[in-house]
Every structure is written in structure tokens, then in C-alpha cells.
Amino acid sequence: MKDQNLMYDGTFDGFLSAVFYVFEHQLKAVTIQNEFVMQQGLFSEVEKVITDEAKATRVWKGIKSKLSSHGSYQLYYAFLSEQSGVEALLLDYIKYAFSKGTPVDKDYAHPSVLKIAQIAKSVGREKHRMEAFVRFRLTKDDVYFANIEPDFNVLPLIEKHFKRRYADQKWVIYDINRAYGLFYDLEKVEIVHMDFPANFDFSKTDDEFFAIQEFEFQKLWQDYFKATNIASRKNMKLHIRHVPKRYWKYLSEKQPN
Amino acid sequence: MSFQRTQEKLKILADAAKYDVSCSSSGSKRANTNKGLGDATGMGICHSYTEDGRCVSLLKILLTNHCIFDCAYCVTRKSNDIKRAAFKVQEVVDLTINFYRRNYIEGLFLSSGIFKSADFTMERLVAVAKKLRLEENFNGYIHLKSIPGASDELMREAGLYADRLSVNIEIPTEAGLKKLAPDKKREDFIKPMVKVKNEIIQYKEEKKIIKSTPKFAPAGQSTQMIIGASGENDFQIMQTSNFFYKTYNLKRVYYSGYVPISYDHRLPQIGSAVPMLRENRLYQTDWLMRFYGFEVSEILNEQHQHLDLDVDPKLGWALRNLHEFPVDVNTADKHMLARIPGLGMKSVYKILNARRFRKLNWEHLKKIGVALNRAQYFMVCESNQFEKRDLTSEKIKGLILQNSKSKYQKTLSNQLNLFG
Numbered sequence: 001m002k003d004q005n006l007m008y009d010g011t012f013d014g015f016l017s018a019v020f021y022v023f024e025h026q027l028k029a030v031t032i033q034n035e036f037v038m039q040q041g042l043f044s045e046v047e048k049v050i051t052d053e054a055k056a057t058r059v060w061k062g063i064k065s066k067l068s069s070h071g072s073y074q075l076y077y078a079f080l081s082e083q084s085g086v087e088a089l090l091l092d093y094i095k096y097a098f099s100k101g102t103p104v105d106k107d108y109a110h111p112s113v114l115k116i117a118q119i120a121k122s123v124g125r126e127k128h129r130m131e132a133f134v135r136f137r138l139t140k141d142d143v144y145f146a147n148i149e150p151d152f153n154v155l156p157l158i159e160k161h162f163k164r165r166y167a168d169q170k171w172v173i174y175d176i177n178r179a180y181g182l183f184y185d186l187e188k189v190e191i192v193h194m195d196f197p198a199n200f201d202f203s204k205t206d207d208e209f210f211a212i213q214e215f216e217f218q219k220l221w222q223d224y225f226k227a228t229n230i231a232s233r234k235n236m237k238l239h240i241r242h243v244p245k246r247y248w249k250y251l252s253e254k255q256p257n
Numbered sequence: 258m259s260f261q262r263t264q265e266k267l268k269i270l271a272d273a274a275k276y277d278v279s280c281s282s283s284g285s286k287r288a289n290t291n292k293g294l295g296d297a298t299g300m301g302i303c304h305s306y307t308e309d310g311r312c313v314s315l316l317k318i319l320l321t322n323h324c325i326f327d328c329a330y331c332v333t334r335k336s337n338d339i340k341r342a343a344f345k346v347q348e349v350v351d352l353t354i355n356f357y358r359r360n361y362i363e364g365l366f367l368s369s370g371i372f373k374s375a376d377f378t379m380e381r382l383v384a385v386a387k388k389l390r391l392e393e394n395f396n397g398y399i400h401l402k403s404i405p406g407a408s409d410e411l412m413r414e415a416g417l418y419a420d421r422l423s424v425n426i427e428i429p430t431e432a433g434l435k436k437l438a439p440d441k442k443r444e445d446f447i448k449p450m451v452k453v454k455n456e457i458i459q460y461k462e463e464k465k466i467i468k469s470t471p472k473f474a475p476a477g478q479s480t481q482m483i484i485g486a487s488g489e490n491d492f493q494i495m496q497t498s499n500f501f502y503k504t505y506n507l508k509r510v511y512y513s514g515y516v517p518i519s520y521d522h523r524l525p526q527i528g529s530a531v532p533m534l535r536e537n538r539l540y541q542t543d544w545l546m547r548f549y550g551f552e553v554s555e556i557l558n559e560q561h562q563h564l565d566l567d568v569d570p571k572l573g574w575a576l577r578n579l580h581e582f583p584v585d586v587n588t589a590d591k592h593m594l595a596r597i598p599g600l601g602m603k604s605v606y607k608i609l610n611a612r613r614f615r616k617l618n619w620e621h622l623k624k625i626g627v628a629l630n631r632a633q634y635f636m637v638c639e640s641n642q643f644e645k646r647d648l649t650s651e652k653i654k655g656l657i658l659q660n661s662k663s664k665y666q667k668t669l670s671n672q673l674n675l676f677g
Contacts, residue, residue, distance in 0.1 A: 106607075106610035106611065107610075108624075109614065109615055109621040114624055128302070132302045133304070134360050135359060135360060136358065138358075138359075144358060146360070164288075164289055166358070167289055167292040167294070219264065220352065224271050224316070224356075225305065225307070228274075228307055228313065230307070230516060233310075235310040236308060242310065251305065253305055
């Protein structure tokens with residue numbers, strides 16, 4: 001039998017529509033790939049799957065009925081990892097889930113269940129880190145602005161946290177790599193795309209864009225960070241394990257004075 | 258708020274507060290209401306870490322480092338020649354709110370030196386919390402220090418605005434306290450603890466009947482002891498700890514390895530090492546007692562008064578109790594699984610779940626994340642590869658140490674390093 005390649009638009013609904021297609025046509029040897037990262041096989045056929053919200057919802061409902069709620073969110077987390085080949089793992093996981101009468105998400109000795117749990121864990125860890133390491137800076141327009149560059153697409157996962165916590169201030173969290181952000185306007189959170197001036201430095205605060213008192217609070221925070229360290233207990237290995245270097249460039253306490 | 262003056266004070270009063278270990282911001286139930294600022298439900302978040310590896314989750318400062326007491330172990334002691342400062346109530350409020358809005362912190366940890374009197378000091382701590390809650394509609398985490406000797410009425414008010422209250426007993430034994438802090442009495446630490454405990458119980462009871470009863474210190478209370486300043490052994494420390502957990506329903510007891518800060522003949526000299534490994538072993542023991550179903554007496558007792566430095570306390574216990582092993586991971590109950598060295602509670606739950614689907618073998622256990630280096634000598638699974646050799650504890654210990662790289666190896670090694 002010939003290999004079949006399905007291509008979807010990169011969204012979760014798109015992926016679920018592709019899963020629907022697989023089940024509908026009872027495909028055996030099949031790969032599902034995001035059209036933005038797709039690598040064309042030379043002789044294989046590519047079928048573009050149209051994203052269909054109704055079909056996606058049916059699949060998602062089916063998955064939720066087969067897994068515990070923990071299991072279905074693990075699956076969603078793993079999808080957001082955007083790791084290459086994750087679609088194949090997810091498909092395998094979903095097929096296994098549908099083949100069983102009881103939820104399989106705790107079957108840690110099954111290879112794809114374990115793998116999905118592990119990927120979901122990394123995504124969860126980065127979600128948590130983004131909740132910790134977002135540093136808002138007050139702009140001249142009275143909006144608290146933060147930029148991030150997470151390895152995984154965690155914006156959809158952190159929205160609720162920030163909305164609940166910062167209900168009385170306007171804020172933006174912008175994912176530079178994926179070129180989209182969340183904007184909270186005191187009522188609701190919306191997805192936004194922004195153009196930045198050529199001279200905009202994401203790691204610095206510039207009085208062209210940011211409020212004057214912003215510098216003062218950053219300075220106070222840096223001083224606080226320094227004063228709270230106990231030099232005779234210094235342990236950089238532990239420090240770096242907790243705050244990996246890739247996050248440093250946007251942490252105000254890690255900026256050179 | 259004058260930036261420069263606040264900056265100066267912050268440096269002094271953060272520096273003086275850093276020896277307080279607690280930075281926890283979890284366990285409260287204060288949801289954001291009426292579109293206010295902040296939310297203290299669920300897990301706490303560490304927003305940064307100091308270079309010594311400790312978490313920064315709260316703005317931890319002293320209201321003042323003026324103090325009428327002269328405790329030998331404390332930087333803020335009266336006789337210490339240091340710069341003194343005091344925050345105004347509004348300054349602390351502004352710092353907290355502005356740090357919180359930038360997502361630097363989960364809230365405030367406010368302690369203080371004692372100026373004038375216990376009540377005078379406590380009143381100001383309460384004023385900060387009250388202002389944050391009532392004027393700023395702040396729902397972030399607030400941890401207030403109970404000032405020993407403060408009145409019951411103030412303690413009650415503190416509990417209405419704070420998420421957590423704590424009072425440091427500082428020195429694990431009464432004799433040690435007498436030696437190092439002659440002005441302080443143990444009863445003064447205990448009194449606010451009793452008050453808070455009783456109020457928590459009372460408010461919980463009332464809440465069952467009247468829903469609108471306000472929350473009282475929803476994240477409970479904690480305390481801290483300094484380790485290695487006054488010569489007590491691990492058995493004494495953990496007994497004290499156990500007593501506080503049981504008697505006053507404490508949420509946490511913290512252990513703080515003494516950092517030499519003074520040239521006092523009663524204390525370890527400046528330059529002597531902070532007992533970090535010992536501190537770590539005490540925390541491990543604390544964990545075994547709170548989450549792993551161990552009685553303190555199983556780990557520390559008259560015959561065994563010191564924790565091993567070369568192996569963790571669970572492994573130490575297992576080596577002294579080989580007759581309890583091997584445990585069959587496919588049939589043993591949770592209680593016994595939790596006692597296998599190398600198995601954390603997360604692995605225990607994974608095993609309990611996974612074994613419903615199939616019998617687990619070494620390969621499965623490894624993939625699940627069990628530290629087999631230690632665990633393999635204490636368990637059997639679906640495999641005939643278990644080493645049924647009758648190994649002695651010494652032999653097992655040797656094998657495990659041979660195959661592990663302790664992060665504390667350097668501190669442990671008593672061999673001469675000739676060519677280092």
C-alpha cells in the first residue's frame with residue numbers, strides 16, 4: 001500500500017480534521033504534517049485536509065470521552081509543542097485510546113502514552129516558566145507590555161492565568177518568534193499582530209516607548225535581586241538550572257546595569 | 258515615593274531580610290474578585306532565583322532593621338554596627354503593587370526588627386496588609402511575621418489580612434535560645450502560634466455555618482529554626498519540628514543553615530562553612546515525615562541521633578531495615594512503595610497507575626523515571642533478573658555510592674587531593 005501524506009493548516013482544529021480524515025478513510029500508512037513545516041516526499045502524494053470545525057469538534061468530543069480530562073489536555077499540550085513528528089505520536093495515541101474501553105492515559109508503560117506524557121510535561125514546564133518569567137514593562141500608553149520567545153507555543157495556555165491575575169490593568173504578551181500576542185483591554189483577551197519600529201530593542205527599555213517610572217521600578221527590582229542573594233551560599237549550577245540562560249535576555253533582573 | 262530614598266532603604270531592608278528562608282506563596286485560597294489586582298489561588302510561582310539558588314517569589318523585606326533585642330545570631334541585633342532604615346507603610350504598599358504589576362513577585366513577605374515594642378511593630382505590619390487589601394484591592398499573597406509578644410487582638414487582625422503568619426523559633430532547643438538570645442523567651446514565640454492556631458480552627462468552624470465568614474490565614478502558619486549555631490543534634494531538631502507540626506498544626510517548618518555573620522565567641526566563626534548538606538538532609542527527613550508516612554522515630558532516635566551525610570535518610574533507613582525488602586512493585590501497597598529508596602511520590606503514583614495495565618519490568622520502571630541505581634537493591638518486578646544475592650547493607654551502600662555522583666562529593670571527600 002502506498003504511503004499517504006496529509007497536510008493541515010497548523011491549527012489544532014486542522015489537525016483534528018486530519019484525524020477525522022484518517023478514520024473516515026481508514027488509512028493505515030499515513031503521515032500528518034503541518035503545511036508550514038512540511039517536507040515534500042519525492043514520490044508520495046499529498047492530500048490537503050480542509051479544516052472543518054464540525055469534524056474537529058466531533059473528534060475532540062470522541063477523544064474526551066475516551067480519555068480522562070488529564071489525558072485530553074496532555075494531548076493538547078503535546079500538540080502545542082510543535083515538535084517535528086509529534087502528529088504521528090498523537091495519531092498513534094489517539095488510535096490506541098479509541099481501541100480501548102478504559103482511559104489509557106495512565107498506561108505509562110505504553111510507548112506513545114509515555115512519550116506524549118513526557119512532551120506534555122515539557123510544554124507544561126515552559127507554560128509554568130512563562131507564567132513566572134514574563135516581565136511587564138509599562139508603556140507610555142499605560143499598557144503593560146511583555147515579549148517572550150518560548151520554545152513551545154504556550155500563549156494559548158497562559159491566557160487564563162494572566163487574565164485572572166491582572167484584571168485591572170491593560171497588558172500585552174507578545175511571542176516574537178510566532179509573531180502574535182495576547183492583548184487584554186480590561187474586558188477580554190484578543191489575539192493581536194504587531195509591527196515594531198526598526199529601532200525597537202526587545203531587551204531594553206527606551207523612554208521613547210516606555211513610561212518614565214518604568215526605569216525606576218526596574219532599577220529597584222535589580223537592586224532587590226542583588227541584595228537578596230547570600231554570597232556565602234553561591235551555587236550557580238542550581239541558579240542556571242532554575243533560570244535557564246535562554247530566558248535571561250528578557251529578564252529585567254538579568255540586564256547589565 | 259522618592260525613588261532615591263526608597264532605593265537606599267530597599268537595599269538595606271532586603272539585605273537584612275534575606276536570612277529568612279520561607280518564600281513560599283502557595284496554599285492560599287484568595288481569588289481575584291471585583292476585577293481587582295492579583296490572585297492567590299493554587300500553586301505559587303517562583304519568579305526568579307538568586308545566584309545561591311533560592312527561589313524569589315515574594316518581595317521579602319523588613320519594615321525596619323532597628324531592633325531593641327540583641328540576639329547573637331541576628332544581623333539586625335542592637336549591638337551590630339550597621340546602617341539602619343525604616344520603611345513608611347505607603348512605601349511598602351507602592352513597592353508591592355508595582356512589583357506585582359510587572360509580574361516580578363507573587364506578593365509580600367513582611368518581617369521586622371522590633372522597634373519600641375512588640376505591639377507598636379505588629380500594628381504597622383498589619384497596617385501594610387490592611388492597606389493592600391482594602392485600598393488597593395490586592396489579592397496577591399501576603400506573609401506577615403508575628404512579632405513575639407504582640408497582643409492577641411493584633412494577631413487576630415493580622416490573620417484577617419494575611420495569607421500566612423509565621424513566628425521564628427530560631428533556635429531548636431530552649432537551652433540554645435537562652436545562650437544566644439538571653440532577652441527572648443520561648444513562651445513569647447509560642448503564644449502567637451497558639452492564638453493563630455485557635456483562630457484558624459474557630460474561623461473554619463464558623464465558615465461551615467456562616468458562608469460569609471472571612472478567611473483567616475488561609476495558608477496557615479510556619480516557623481523557622483537556625484541549624485548549626487547552637488550545637489544541637491539532628492534528633493533534637495526533628496523532635497522539635499515534629500512537636501510543632503503536631504501541636505500547632507504548622508504548614509511548614511524551615512531549616513536554615515547558619516551563615517556566620519558575627520565575631521561572637523558563642524557562635525561558629527566568620528568564614529566557617531554554611532552546613533548546607535546537613536540542612537538538605539533535614540529537609541529530606543521533614544519530607545519523609547510529611548509525605549512518605551514515616552514516623553520521625555523511625556529515622557532518628559536515641560540510638561541514631563545524627564543523619565548520615567553520605568546517603569539520604571530514606572536510603573539510610575532502608576539499609577538499617579533490610580528485612581523489610583525486597584518489595585514487589587507489582588503488588589505492594591502505596592505505603593510500602595513510598596519506602597523504596599529512589600522512588601519519589603510521583604513515581605509511586607505512576608507505578609500504581611501503570612501496573613493496572615500490565616506487569617511492570619525493569620525496562621518499564623526505568624522509562625517511568627525510577628532511580629534504579631538505588632531502587633534496584635530493594636525491589637522485585639516482572640523479571641527474573643533480580644539479583645537474589647544476599648548483599649549486606651555495607652555492600653549495597655558501597656555499590657550505590659560507587660555509581661552515584663553526589664553534588665556534595667567535594668564536601669564529603671575526606672581523601673587528600675594530592676594533585677588537585
